[in-house]
Amino acid sequence: MNDVVVRPLRFTDDVQAMRAFLETLGLRSRIESERGVWVDMVAGRGMVALHDAAGNTSGAKAGETGLAFEADDIEELKERLEAAGFADASIFDEAFGRVLTASGPDGTKLWIDERSKDLYGYKLHDAHPDARWSVTPLLGVADQAGWERLLDALGGDNPELVRFRAAAEFEVRIELTTTESLDEVARRLAATGYQAEPVAGGLSVVDPDGQTVRVRG
Numbered sequence: 001m002n003d004v005v006v007r008p009l010r011f012t013d014d015v016q017a018m019r020a021f022l023e024t025l026g027l028r029s030r031i032e033s034e035r036g037v038w039v040d041m042v043a044g045r046g047m048v049a050l051h052d053a054a055g056n057t058s059g060a061k062a063g064e065t066g067l068a069f070e071a072d073d074i075e076e077l078k079e080r081l082e083a084a085g086f087a088d089a090s091i092f093d094e095a096f097g098r099v100l101t102a103s104g105p106d107g108t109k110l111w112i113d114e115r116s117k118d119l120y121g122y123k124l125h126d127a128h129p130d131a132r133w134s135v136t137p138l139l140g141v142a143d144q145a146g147w148e149r150l151l152d153a154l155g156g157d158n159p160e161l162v163r164f165r166a167a168a169e170f171e172v173r174i175e176l177t178t179t180e181s182l183d184e185v186a187r188r189l190a191a192t193g194y195q196a197e198p199v200a201g202g203l204s205v206v207d208p209d210g211q212t213v214r215v216r217g
Contacts, residue, residue: 004071004112004155006162007040007047008137008172010209013062015039015050017208022048024192025185025215026178027135028127042127046135048174063209065172067104067139067162068111069154074100077112077154084153105146108170112154134177136216140167174207177216185215 012018019029019039027041027048037052047070053062060066071077074091081089081102089102097116104110141147144164151161163175178185182203186196189205196203202216 009049009066009068011053011060026133030127042129043133044131074114105143132180138163138173138175140171175214182217
């Protein structure tokens, strides 16, 4: 089985502040770079990756979030995407490993990193993901049907891989889902200086990048 995990990628001016914020919510650090410019964090389902905004080559600004995934076998995934009509799927090498890219229905580039077994330059933590938490990013899209077709071809570890809202331009927001008591989550956030606001079905809190993160119960 080719395990495909959703992993929104946040560019940030303060990797360690974002890391502490997500750990307060319930995620756990799994892999980080020796220089501290990259951390990926796991939940029971899904992940969030943090990248130092100053060190990225894509032009993304602090607070921006991209859509990315991690997979065991990107060769098999490339064949699956091509069979579904995504002819521009391609694989190339990065310093950290191999990457599969494909274009979404609005031209947005999708990145799928191959799960690396070589941790040279990175530190591995014994993460023990909290099974009560899932990463369920919210996508703002103009063509929801097209994105659903792409994500169906991609597959993934989350029954509800992403959520959608109508938007003129593509956007990704970090959202989490939990079975933990929301009152307990709010108390934990308050103890570390974050004010969580109750919203329909969950909580809303502003992260260290000034972006709103929603936690659904």
